[in-house]
Amino acid sequence: MKTMKYHNINxxxxxxxxxxxxxISIYFSWMPVFHSNSWSGHDNLVHLNRALxxxxxxxxxxxxxxxxxxxxxxxxxxxxxxxPPLTNYIITAIYYMVGDFNLTTKLVSIFIxxxxxxxSSFVLFKTIKSLPLSILYSLCFSCSIYIVDNIFIRTSFPxxxxxxxxxxxxYGLFSTSKKKSIIFLTISxxxxxxxxxxxxxxxxxxxxxxxxxxxxxxxxxxxxxVLSLIISSWYVIPLVYSISGESFTILSRNWFPTMTxxxxxxxxxxFGEIIKTGPLTGMALGIGLPTITAFIYxxxxxxxTENNEPMTxxxxxxxxxxxxxxxxxxxxxEPLSKIQFSWRLVPFALFLMIFYTYKTxxxxxxxxxxxxxxxxxxNTSITVNKTSSTDxxxxxxxxxxxxxxVLKNASVVPTGKDGVSCKDKTDxxxxxxxxxxxxxxxIHTLEMVSCVIPFMAYKSLEIKGGNNFKRNGYFEVNLPIGxxxxxxxxxxxxxxxxxxxxxxxxxxxSIFTWMIIRLSRQYxxx
Numbered sequence: 001m002k003t004m005k006y007h008n009i010n011x012x013x014x015x016x017x018x019x020x021x022x023x024i025s026i027y028f029s030w031m032p033v034f035h036s037n038s039w040s041g042h043d044n045l046v047h048l049n050r051a052l053x054x055x056x057x058x059x060x061x062x063x064x065x066x067x068x069x070x071x072x073x074x075x076x077x078x079x080x081x082x083x084p085p086l087t088n089y090i091i092t093a094i095y096y097m098v099g100d101f102n103l104t105t106k107l108v109s110i111f112i113x114x115x116x117x118x119x120s121s122f123v124l125f126k127t128i129k130s131l132p133l134s135i136l137y138s139l140c141f142s143c144s145i146y147i148v149d150n151i152f153i154r155t156s157f158p159x160x161x162x163x164x165x166x167x168x169x170x171y172g173l174f175s176t177s178k179k180k181s182i183i184f185l186t187i188s189x190x191x192x193x194x195x196x197x198x199x200x201x202x203x204x205x206x207x208x209x210x211x212x213x214x215x216x217x218x219x220x221x222x223x224x225x226v227l228s229l230i231i232s233s234w235y236v237i238p239l240v241y242s243i244s245g246e247s248f249t250i251l252s253r254n255w256f257p258t259m260t261x262x263x264x265x266x267x268x269x270x271f272g273e274i275i276k277t278g279p280l281t282g283m284a285l286g287i288g289l290p291t292i293t294a295f296i297y298x299x300x301x302x303x304x305t306e307n308n309e310p311m312t313x314x315x316x317x318x319x320x321x322x323x324x325x326x327x328x329x330x331x332x333x334e335p336l337s338k339i340q341f342s343w344r345l346v347p348f349a350l351f352l353m354i355f356y357t358y359k360t361x362x363x364x365x366x367x368x369x370x371x372x373x374x375x376x377x378x379n380t381s382i383t384v385n386k387t388s389s390t391d392x393x394x395x396x397x398x399x400x401x402x403x404x405x406v407l408k409n410a411s412v413v414p415t416g417k418d419g420v421s422c423k424d425k426t427d428x429x430x431x432x433x434x435x436x437x438x439x440x441x442x443i444h445t446l447e448m449v450s451c452v453i454p455f456m457a458y459k460s461l462e463i464k465g466g467n468n469f470k471r472n473g474y475f476e477v478n479l480p481i482g483x484x485x486x487x488x489x490x491x492x493x494x495x496x497x498x499x500x501x502x503x504x505x506x507x508x509x510s511i512f513t514w515m516i517i518r519l520s521r522q523y524x525x526x
Contacts, residue, residue, distance in 0.1 A: 014366070021369045022139065025376035029143035031383035032152060033109055038102040039386035041155025045400035048101050051091040052397050053079045062437030064498070066490075067456070069439055072401040073412045075419070076456035076474075076488070081242050082405040085235060086194035087158040101392040109151050115164040116142040120351065123167035124358050136368040137358045140291060141167075143372060145272040146346050148379045149284045152386045159344075162199035165191035166351050169203055172224065173210060173217060179519055181217060185224035186231070186512065193232045198339045205336060206348050209316050231512060234505035238498050242460055250404045255337035256326040263326075263342050269318065274381050284382060285343045287350050290374040294367070295353045298360040317349040407456055410473030419454035422479070426451075434487060441486040445479050452476050453486060460494035463487070 032039045057065035057079070064080065071077035080088060090111065095104040121138035125131060141147070150160040165188040172184030192200040207221055229236055243251065264285050268275055272286030320342060339345075357363065363371075413419040420429050420441060426449070430442040439455055453463065457471035465486040466477035477486060490498075 018136075018365060018369045021373050022136070025139065025143060025369075025372045028376035029148050029379040029383065030109070030113060030151075031380070032386040032388070033106045035388045036102075037388045037391045038105045039152055039155075039388075040390040041151075041153055043157075044105065044155035044392070045397055046402050047088070047091060047155070047157045048095075048104065048392065048397045049400040049402075050079045050083065050088045051095045051104070052394075054088060054092040055096055057437055060433050060437035061435050064502075065437075067438065067458075067461075069433065069437065069455075072399055073414060074401065074403070074406050074410060074456060075413060075439075075454045076458075076461070078242070078405060078456065078458060081238055081458075081460070082248075084158060084194045084196055086191075087161045087196075090161075091157065101394070101397055105392060108157055112151070112157065112160050112164070113142055115161065116147065119164045120167040120354075123171040124355070126171065127355070127359055128361060130361075132365050133358065133361075133368065136365060136372060137354055138167075140368065140372050140375065141351055141354050143376055143379065144291070144347075144350055145284050145286060145288045145375065145378060145382075146350060148382055152382050153283055159196045159199060162192055162196035163347050165189075165195075165199075165203075166347055167355075169206075170351065170355060172220070173207070178220060181220040182224050182227070183516060183519070185221060186227045189224055189228035190231050193228060194235055198341075198344055201336065201339045202344050202348060205339070205345065206313070206317065210313055213313065213316075227508075227512065230508045231505055233501045233508070235501075237501040237504075238460070238494070241494065241497055242458060245459065247408050248405050251338075254334055255340045256329060256334070258340060259326045259337060259342050264346075269343075269346065272378060284378075285346060287346065287353065288375050288378055290371045290378075291350070291353060291357075294357050294363055294371050298357045298362045301362040302360040313352055317345050317352070320345055407458070407471075407473045410456060413454045413474075415454075420451060421454075422449050422451040425449040434489075436490070438488045438490070440488075443479060443484050443486060445481055445484065447481055448479065450476055450478050451486075453488070455488050460491060462489055462491045464489050 027034060038044075053068040053071065054065040056070070057068065060069070066078055066080050068077050068079050069075060071079075091104065091108050094107045094111070095101070098104055098107065117135075117138050120141045121134045124134035124137050128134070147160060147163060150156050150163075168184050168191070169188035172181045172186075172188060175181040175184065189200070189203070192203050207217075211218055211221075262279055264275070264280065268280075269286045270289065270292055272284055272288035274284045275281055326337070326342070418429075418431065420426075420443065422429075422443065422445060425446050426443055427446060428442075428444040432440045432442075434440050438461075439453075441453065443451065445451075451466075453469075453475040455461070455475060457473060457475045459471075461475075463469035463475050463477050463486060466479050466484055469475050469477040475488070479486075
């Protein structure tokens with residue numbers, strides 16, 4: 001009896017100790033979230049600016065919110081056509097509820113942390129039904145050095161959100177059930193497509209490598225890709241329409257020289273320390289020695305060799321990530337350069353490593369907790385310096401301006417909506433917004449003149465009023481003498497395309513959800 005009581009006390013003590021380690025590790029890894037104010041990062045203002053633009057556009061009557069009528073330097077810049085909008089809608093919803101950018105930044109980060117933890121723990125638990133270990137290993141992923149860097153240094157919320165799809169992607173890839181494989185590949189591809197285009201391309205590269213090794217899952221991947229594109233048609237179809245026939249630097253550029261210049265070396269990949277020299281100084285983009293050590297230990301202890309798919313795939317990804325001269329690749333591979341940075345494949349390699357370590361089941365809960373804690377100690381080199389480092393104000397967000405999808409010949413318009421140029425042949429210009437949230441200009445001209453209307457002349461838009469408009473970055477329209485009303489409107493063609501895409505997505509999501517429910521009931525009955 002005493003032995004049993006002692007055993008129970010010892011068990012409670014160990015559980016309490018591991019729980020304390022978990023909580024401390026989460027705090028160390030996500031420390032800035034628990035302190036006042038917020039933190040500055042490479043891209044925090046661009047993502048918050050898009051949320052602010054979306055919120056204001058909806059308030060002005062624009063639905064769906066697509067164009068920012070007051071965008072700094074480039075009025076009419078599209079906020080939700082070219083950038084995958086799913087994460088932006090989440091940020092917008094949170095900002096709308098709390099009304100503060102510091103709190104919004106923290107809540108978005110917490111949301112992403114929970115999404116990554118849940119998706120990875122779900123996949124790990126499905127592999128080996130051990131809830132404590134699946135949670136511990138999932139935290140090794142969500143508290144990894146790469147993800148912490150993505151949140152607190154790069155502040156790339158959409159890209160980090162896309163990482164929540166990685167466990168689901170591999171679960172679909174490794175599944176022996178065709179139906180499960182298609183379902184989880186479809187879900188993961190949907191998340192990739194609607195959150196981050198480079199992550200989508202990275203997943204495609206990972207699949208190509210996987211297929212080259214195993215020669216399997218091609219049909220499943222093809223079916224899931226088609227399904228995910230149909231489900232994502234509310235974003236994909238307007239995107240394809242809007243970029244066809246247009247020229248944007250970010251899309252036409254060959255990124256292989258940049259990938260070569262900004263690649264990480266093997267040391268940075270393995271050790272995961274903050275990079276101290278070169279163009280990536282201050283960033284931490286590797287896996288980390290604690291995780292690498294656990295992986296090697298499991299590899300050496302594993303006596304089963306019949307299923308080494310994750311390990312083989314990891315080795316190839318690690319080689320690709322560890323620096324190379326991508327300029328030597330043939331031009332046929334140029335579309336793959338749109339991932340922009342080879343280290344974007346690191347989280348795929350990282351989860352493979354965690355998945356393999358978990359699957360071999362050679363490390364007990366205490367050992368995994370130690371890996372998590374040691375990784376969190378490494379993360380403090382990032383998080384301590386980001387604690388309460390910045391107060392993000394409304395003005396700093398509103399004044400952010402980026403040029404990824406600015407049209408050719410569209411120059412800076414520092415005066416924004418007031419930048420109508422009619423060669424000084426007007427004496428009165430009145431600006432207002434239509435019920436659909438787009439600009440209306442009432443212009444009185446002293447003689448016939450060609451005016452430049454400062455609104456990005458995307459092919460989805462047109463001008464009503466005046467005589468013969470043309471697109472040259474912004475709209476140019478000929479006006480007669482006297483009063484004219486110029487209204488920026490969405491074209492009928494694009495309106496039909498947009499709403500048809502939304503309806504197609506709603507219909508396909510309904511069918512896909514019904515299929516999942518039906519399949520889950522079949523598994524319950526068997």
